Amino acid sequence: MYRLVYISSPTREMNDDEVHDLLRRAKINNDRDGITGILIYDRRRYLQYLEGDEAKVEATFARISIDPGHRAIIRLQSGTTSRRQFPGWAMAAKMSADDRSLKDSVERLVQNCDREVATELLKFAEARDRVASLKATRLDRI
Numbered sequence: 001m002y003r004l005v006y007i008s009s010p011t012r013e014m015n016d017d018e019v020h021d022l023l024r025r026a027k028i029n030n031d032r033d034g035i036t037g038i039l040i041y042d043r044r045r046y047l048q049y050l051e052g053d054e055a056k057v058e059a060t061f062a063r064i065s066i067d068p069g070h071r072a073i074i075r076l077q078s079g080t081t082s083r084r085q086f087p088g089w090a091m092a093a094k095m096s097a098d099d100r101s102l103k104d105s106v107e108r109l110v111q112n113c114d115r116e117v118a119t120e121l122l123k124f125a126e127a128r129d130r131v132a133s134l135k136a137t138r139l140d141r142i
């Protein structure tokens, strides 16, 4: 199994309909290509985990990379893993209204993952939360 994780910034804030439309289009393609994973969206960042056949995952990432809907795309990880981590669904959930932090959303999503994958994704989420709380602190002081 091959996996690729990247982070990026939306070029503009999307409304819920647009997010759903993106997930729907992604799911159709990913079902066809045998790709699963998760997409986390916290309005300021995307974090996506893609897994499947290496050529298919890389082809998908090549399409995603040129999408004008986001920028500053950084590949965080890629390589082989022991097994499919998100077999049940081909792309879903992101930040929900009652999640206090990105880490909360990710914690729910990684419950059935291997520990190393869960740790990796939680680490990214925590880093995001730290940046967000720094920004909030700075704004408080103004």
Ligand SMILES: Cc1cc2nc3c(=O)[nH]c(=O)nc-3n(C[C@H](O)[C@H](O)[C@H](O)COP(=O)(O)O)c2cc1C
Binding pocket: 022, 025, 026, 027, 029, 030, 039, 046, 048, 050, 060, 063, 064, 065, 066, 067, 069, 070, 091
């Ligand atoms: C954050 C983000 C995540 C995306 N994730 C996927 C994905 O997992 N699979 C996919 O096929 N397209 C994804 N897309 C859409 C692709 O960029 C691209 O629009 C789409 O794959 C084009 O294929 P189509 O012409 O067959 O719809 C994503 C786009 C963005 C901005």
